[in-house]
Amino acid sequence: MAARLLAYEVADLCLGKPPLRSLSSSATVADALAALKSTDDDHFISVWNCDHNHSLKARNLQECVCVGKVCMVDIICYLCREDNLISPAVALKSPVSVLLSTVKGLVKHVEPSSSLLEAIDLILEGAQNLVVPIKSYSKRKQLLQKSVPSTIHNGREFCWLTxxxxxxxxxxxxxxxxxxxxxxxxxxxxxxxxxxxxxxxxxxxxxxxxxxxxxxxxxxxxxxxxxxxxxxxxxPFTLVCCDETASAAITTLSAGDLMAYLDYGGPPEEIVRVIQSRLKERNLEWMMEEFATIDQYSTTNSSSSDEELTSPTTPLSMMGRYSRSSSNSARMVRRPExxxxxxxxxxxxxxxxxxxxxxxxxxxxxxxxxxxxxxxxxxxxxxxxxxxxxxx
The missing domain is CATH 3.10.580.10 (CBS-domain)
Structure with a gap:
């Protein structure tokens, strides 16, 4: 009977889950952008408020708490605000907290021993992600992860359930x-x-x-x-696969044209030309130049290959480029309709x-x-x- 499912714990659902990549609550929006572009593992990155100033003995889970999550859609929508359209580069210097939702309880810490029923109750109460402690990777694996956002909090690693x-x-x-x-x-x-x-x-x-x-x-x-x-x-499940230049598309296109822009494989060239033409009409054509600078910063701080780092990038070639390879992104198996x-x-x-x-x-x-x-x-x-x- 279904009653036997009541014996399952949250830990049973965590088997094989990768550790959360994290970002400090003191980071900037630009840091979040670079972190999201750094790997293909997940479209979201967790934001943590940690106090590591106390002695190791005094540290506990309460001093290191996941306070939210961010994704590329958060950044794109943030850049689409009227005051941020004027200078995206300046907007990206804002603290990452501007991207976090003010709705309480979207992210909840739970113990591995919590029941399946408790997990479902939390989700129905509004939690989108349940943060669960998991067994830490070996030190060797931790060393290999130095190039990506940290996954360690007070010596522990966490995953999240959705x-x-x-x-x-x-x-x-x-x-x-x-x-x-x-x-x-x-x-x-x-x-x-x-x-x-x-x-x-x-x-x-x-x-x-x-x-x-x-x-x-x-x-x-x-x-x-x-x-x-x-x-x-x-x-959002499609928009999350785009990069920050999608904010220029949202600013200039109709809802119907935006659907074409979001179609996997990148937007048609005629859509790109429409975007650039309308940016010029609104005296915003320099936005793409700023995006090129932003992209160079993000790529330099990510795990991109040397070829990507040395390849010239123009605003036109950059427009609509996905921040992740379609072959590596699980979300990209979706059809566009x-x-x-x-x-x-x-x-x-x-x-x-x-x-x-x-x-x-x-x-x-x-x-x-x-x-x-x-x-x-x-x-x-x-x-x-x-x-x-x-x-x-």
């Missing part, structure tokens, strides 16, 4: 929940009718607030026409589809492609939480 990790774990035991997983998401009542959407022809810059909010909610922004038909999406399902889709089918495409949600559409809602991992976890509770 909604996706928990959903994957539950899917591995999906038969224990029969027949619930075969029911439709409509029957289960887990379709959320409130979602973020923008018109296809609206300026992409007008969507910057909902892009930030969708990142916070781990969802996406639907791009629709005047009839409510789903044309595509502006997804929005992932959809129907009200009659079964819970297990939706779980499999979302996990396969590395997203935390699916758009729910009718036969005419009009959007009726969205179904998220949080919605799914609520179903499993109720089943597990009934087994107590």
């Amino acid at each position: 909604q996706e990790d928990v959903i994957r774990f539950l899917l591995s035991s999906i038969g224990l929940f029969s027949p619930i997983p075969t029911l439709s998401i409509d029957t289960l009542g887990i379709i959320t009718n409130e979602f973020f959407a923008v018109d296809y022809y609206s300026p992409a810059l007008s969507a910057i607030d909902v892009i930030s909010r969708s990142l916070l909610d781990q969802t996406s922004v639907a791009v629709i026409d005047e009839n409510g038909i789903l044309i595509g999406e502006i997804s 929005a992932m959809v399902c129907h009200p009659g889709s079964s819970l297990v089918a939706v779980m499999v589809q979302a996990i396969a495409h590395r997203v935390n949600y699916l758009w729910v559409i009718e036969d005419d492609c009009s959007v009726t809602g969205i179904v998220t991992f949080a919605n799914m976890l609520q179903v499993f939480r109720e089943i597990l509770e009934s087994m107590i």
Whole structure:
């Protein structure tokens, strides 16, 4: 029965998880940018507030706490603010704290002995990442990691668990929940009718607030026409694979053109020309020169190859370049179009589809492609939480 899952602890879900790369809360936005470009392992980097001034004996976990996380979307949205568009280089000198959400509880420390049920409860209460202590790497491996952000805090390493990790774990035991997983998401009542959407022809810059909010909610922004038909999406899960130059695209393009820009493989040349032309019209053409300087700084402070360091970079060739190789980035297995399902889709089918495409949600559409809602991992976890509770 599903009740046997109650015996599992958080530690069971941490097996094989890599240690968290971290950044000090005293770092700058530029430091965060360089750190995000340094490896292909993860699109997020944890931010820590640590006090290492006390003696080793006095140190404890409370003195070294993960206070949040940042990704490239945070930086892009930050650079899109009107006052930061004037000088991106100056904006990047700001403390990394300007990127952290003011919403409390997005990141929670938990012990390895915490139960699966406790982990699910924390996620349903709003936690996006659970920070869990793990067995430290050997000293030799730690030495090999000197070129990347630190993973050590008071002699300990940590990993974090996400909604996706928990959903994957539950899917591995999906038969224990029969027949619930075969029911439709409509029957289960887990379709959320409130979602973020923008018109296809609206300026992409007008969507910057909902892009930030969708990142916070781990969802996406639907791009629709005047009839409510789903044309595509502006997804943080795709935007996270871009570099800082995407802020120039958001500033100048329509929502529809931004979708083309975000298409994997990089934007079409005509889109790049449109961006440069509109930057010039707004007297912002020098933005790309600043981005070239920023990119040189970030690359110099990352683990890029010597060939990359010595290759000339122009604003035109840099535009739209992803900060990670598409062959190494797990997120890049996604197709560019929005992932959809129907009200009659079964819970297990939706779980499999979302996990396969590395997203935390699916758009729910009718036969005419009009959007009726969205179904998220949080919605799914609520179903499993109720089943597990009934087994107590």
